[in-house]
Amino acid sequence: MPSPDPDDVADRAPGLAADGATDRATDLDPDLRAEALAALRELVGRDDAEFHDGQFEAIEALVAGRRRALVVQRTGWGKSAVYFVATLLLRRRGGGPTILVSPLLALMRDQVAAAERAGVRAVSINSANAHEWQEVLARLDADEVDVLLVSPERLNNPSFREQQLPSLVRRLGMLVVDEAHCISDWGHDFRPDYRRLRDLIAEIPAGVPVLATTATANSRVVADVAEQLGTDVLTIRGPLARSSLRLGVLRLPDSTGRLAWLIDHLDDLPGSGIVYALTVSAAVDTARVLRERGHDVRAYTGQTDPDEREESEGLLKRNEVKALIATSALGMGFDKPDLGFVVHLGAPLSPVAYYQQVGRAGRASENADVLLLPGREDPAIWHYFATASMPxxxxxxxxxxxxxxxxxxxxxxxxxxxxxxxxxxxxxxxxxxxxxxxxxxxxxxxxxxxxxYDAERYRRIAEEREAEQRHMLEYEQTDGCRMAFLQRSLDDDTAAPCGRCDRCAGAWYPGEVDADAAAAAASALDRVGVPIEPRRAWPTGADRLGVPVKGRIPAGEQAGEGRALARLTDLGWGSTLRELFAPNAPDAPLPPRVLDACVRVLAEWGWAERPVAVASVPSRSHPQLVGSLARGLAEVGRLPYLGELAPVDGGPTGGPGGNSAFRLAGVWNRFSADGLDVPVGGVLLVDDLADSRWTLTVAARELRRSGATDVLPFALALRG
The missing domain is CATH 1.10.10.10 (Winged helix-like DNA-binding domain superfamily/Winged helix DNA-binding domain)
Structure with a gap:
């Protein structure tokens, strides 16, 4: 969670409600409030700091009552202050260390840093610090740790689960489950590993307090999490309005318009911030284009090197970059209290997820700008993410x-x-x-x-996901206050007009785009050519499926590095390709403008030796598309078109998806070049869609064994 700076804990938001809170624990320790307040002031470094309504009630329940509590409060309210202060007080009373289950490495780093400032000895065990585990365990054995941060995945690591966890549970002073909405099937960011916490909670001895915290839970999620915590759970919920945020939605015609708006107006946004994209390729492409136009930004995705991610977080916190162009990998718990803006290129799949992400901004400032730039492709992306976690x-x-x-x-x-x-x-x-x-x-x-198989459960979850997606579209189109809409999405009955959003006060953002910016965006998104990396080794287990190969592919049978026009997920040509490969799209010859773009790819390829002929892969779903592409490239390049490889035994089997061994088995010995007059030299091998690359690998192998000295794959699209 965010470090509890003075703005997090100063009593600026009256009216926070503690559902079910009682004063029954006060009599157990009448000096508890004074002791807790002194710890809070030491934590934040301010002698005038006071508790938010609900903060002390939670601490009291944990320390004096040894109860189980669920805290649902807006980002910046100071949930981390609750568990750090409670830990200090419990440790003074002879309690063991706190286990804090935290979902993200970035979040762990912030929590450890915040703990150190508070005099709380905190350490973490996660996938990025394996070299420190032995030292951490030694410190635990010596009782020199107050808080151990672990990921939910670590709880199911066999050695940790069997060797360290039992002794930790016996000595446990408190369990904290951060971002507790992840426990629930109904939460916007459900994670299977979090569901194991129910079993862990059931093993905890009576009298050991348990705290669950989140900023993004509606009533259904709150009830589900409270049930998993056990009986006699104290639930503390407060109003979720964020008075510092100025919300808005700007509809632009396409990805070119959205990128042009950023090129033109990114520097007009206050301070430094985050620009969220829905896919990795969109984040990388956007960051590249903005850098080319002079903006100081970095890409931040789940595929970014961990050290680079940590470096980028530091640059943003120190305002040394204007923005990180990020996927949801930069989400829960990222700690920059003065974050000036959050912009979304495409909408998250629910208002609840959107509230969680925009909550990164304006925690310690009076004003922060939040703008959504929705895209037509958003529902298709939502559908994928909504079903990915259901078996x-x-x-x-x-x-x-x-x-x-x-x-x-x-x-x-x-x-x-x-x-x-x-x-x-x-x-x-x-x-x-x-x-x-x-x-x-x-x-x-x-x-x-x-x-x-719990079909009924998964049906209900799918229906809930679909309802959330409709709700997100309603947020984009609402005529009412946007902040109040988000509050109602989280079942906050204190929702009222904010007076600041574009519905309450009018559009605060420019809607026009400079002609030069529009031209720059169009030019950037018209960029063509993505490498297709060749396969160099056969997949493990192929021999079990009747494919008698293993180890490295012989050099004389390998394909060379290939090219695709674009990825299906790209901002530019990706949209055109998605239309061509849509499930109901008819097979037809390639549109001339797409062929022209493919010719540009060849012109920019920079191959060592020009190919001497063109061949194509037989296509089950797009024979006209592939045939017209292969003939068109041959004609433009004045190369002979050898034709397509002949399908053997009906051609390839299987479909998209699946793992490498099965994909290889589905195409092995399914192509023949016997009917082609394969020349000595390089052959351009044309296909429609490169996914696993095993079709291109096996087809190239057949051409190499028939006399080609090189094979250069070319595909219209690269999946992913």
Whole structure:
């Protein structure tokens, strides 16, 4: 959570309600409030600091009553002050260390720094500091740690779960679950690993206090989390209005218009801030274009190197960059109290998720600007994210059937089930929480416990996700106060007009875009050409599927580096390609403007040797599209078109998705170049969509074995 600076704890927002709060614990320790207030003032470094309404009630419940509490308060209210002060007081009374479950590395770094300023000895165990684990465990054994921060994933690490966690639970002074909405199926950021906390809470001895905190929970999530905490839970909820935020929504015709607006107006926004994008490629592309136009920005995504992410966070906190162009990887708990603005290129999938992200701004300032620039493609992206965490029954049973009481590693399991690594790992987590599988040293095992697919539960979750998406569109179109709309989305019955948003006070942002900025955006998004990296090694487990290969692909059978016009997720040509590859789009010859763009890719390629011929991959879904592209490139380049490789035994099997071994098995020995007059030299190999790259790899291998000295793959689109 954010460090509790003076603005976080000064009593600036009266009227906070403590639902169910009582004074029953006060008599147990009449001096508790004075002691807690002194700790708070030491924490924030201000002698005049006072508690927010609800802060002391939570501390009192934890320290004097040893109760379980759920705190739902706006970002910046000072939830971290509650658990740091409670930890100090519990430790003075002989309590053991606090375990703080925290979801993000960036959040952990901020929490450790805040604890140090408060005199709280805090350490973390996470994937980024494995080299420090032994030292951390030694300090725990010596009782030199007040707060241990762990990720929810760490709780299911076999060695941690079996060797360290039992002793920690026996000595536990308090358990804190940060961003507790992640526990709930109904929360906007549900995570399977968080559901294990219910089991951990059930193991905690009576009398050990438990605190759950969040800024983004509606009544349904609050009830779900409170139920998981146990009985006699004190729930403290306050109003969620953020008086410093000035909200607005600006509709622009397309991604070019949105990027042009940023080019033209980014420097007009106050201070430094965050520009959120929905996809990794959108964040990277936007950052690149803005830098080219002289803006000091950096990209920040889940694929960014951890050290670079930490460096970028520091630059933003010190106002040494104008903005980070980020995905949701920069989200919960990022601590910059004076963040001046948040802009969204495309909308999050619910008003609740939107409230969580915009809550990063204006925590310690009177004014901060929040602007949403929605896109037509938003619903398609929402659909993917809304369903990603829900298991498919057939896939789940396939995984369970492949496991036994002998541990199987994730890569080995991946070679047995046709599921890619990332969705497989997510599915295993869900099945682990359901009790069907268990992670142990060496991999995964089946528990043997009966498992049934809860179709009704997943149907209800899907319906809720769809309702949230409709609600987000209503936020964009509302005629009423935008802040009040967000409050009502979180079931805050204190919602009232804010007097500041574009609906209350009129548009505060410029709607026009300078012609030069529009031209620069159009030029940047017209950029073409994305490398297709060649496969260099066969996938593990291919031999189990009847493909007799392993290890490195022989150099004489490899494809060269290829090119695609663009990624499907790109801001520029991606939108055109998404229309061409839409599920209901008819197969037709390639539009001339797209062919012209492909010719530009070839012109800018910079290959060592020009190809001497063109061939194509037989396409099941887009034969006219691929054929017209291959013939068009051959004609423009004045190269012979050899034709398409012949499909063998019906051609490739399988579809998009799936893991490498299965994708390779689906195309192995399914192409033949016997009918083609393959020349000595390089061959340009044309396909429609590059996904796993195994189709291009196997087709290139066939051409190399038929005499081509090089094969240069070319695809219209690269997935991802």
């Amino acid at each position: 498919d029954e057939e896939r789940a049973r396939r995984v369970i059937d492949e496991l036994s009481d002998v541990p199987l590693s994730t890569p080995a399991l991946e070679a047995r089930v046709d599921i890619r690594r990332t969705p497989l790992e997510l599915l295993l987590k869900v099945l682990d929480v359901d009790g069907a599988v268990r992670r142990v040293q060496g991999g995964w095992v089946a528990t043997g416990e009966p498992w049934s």
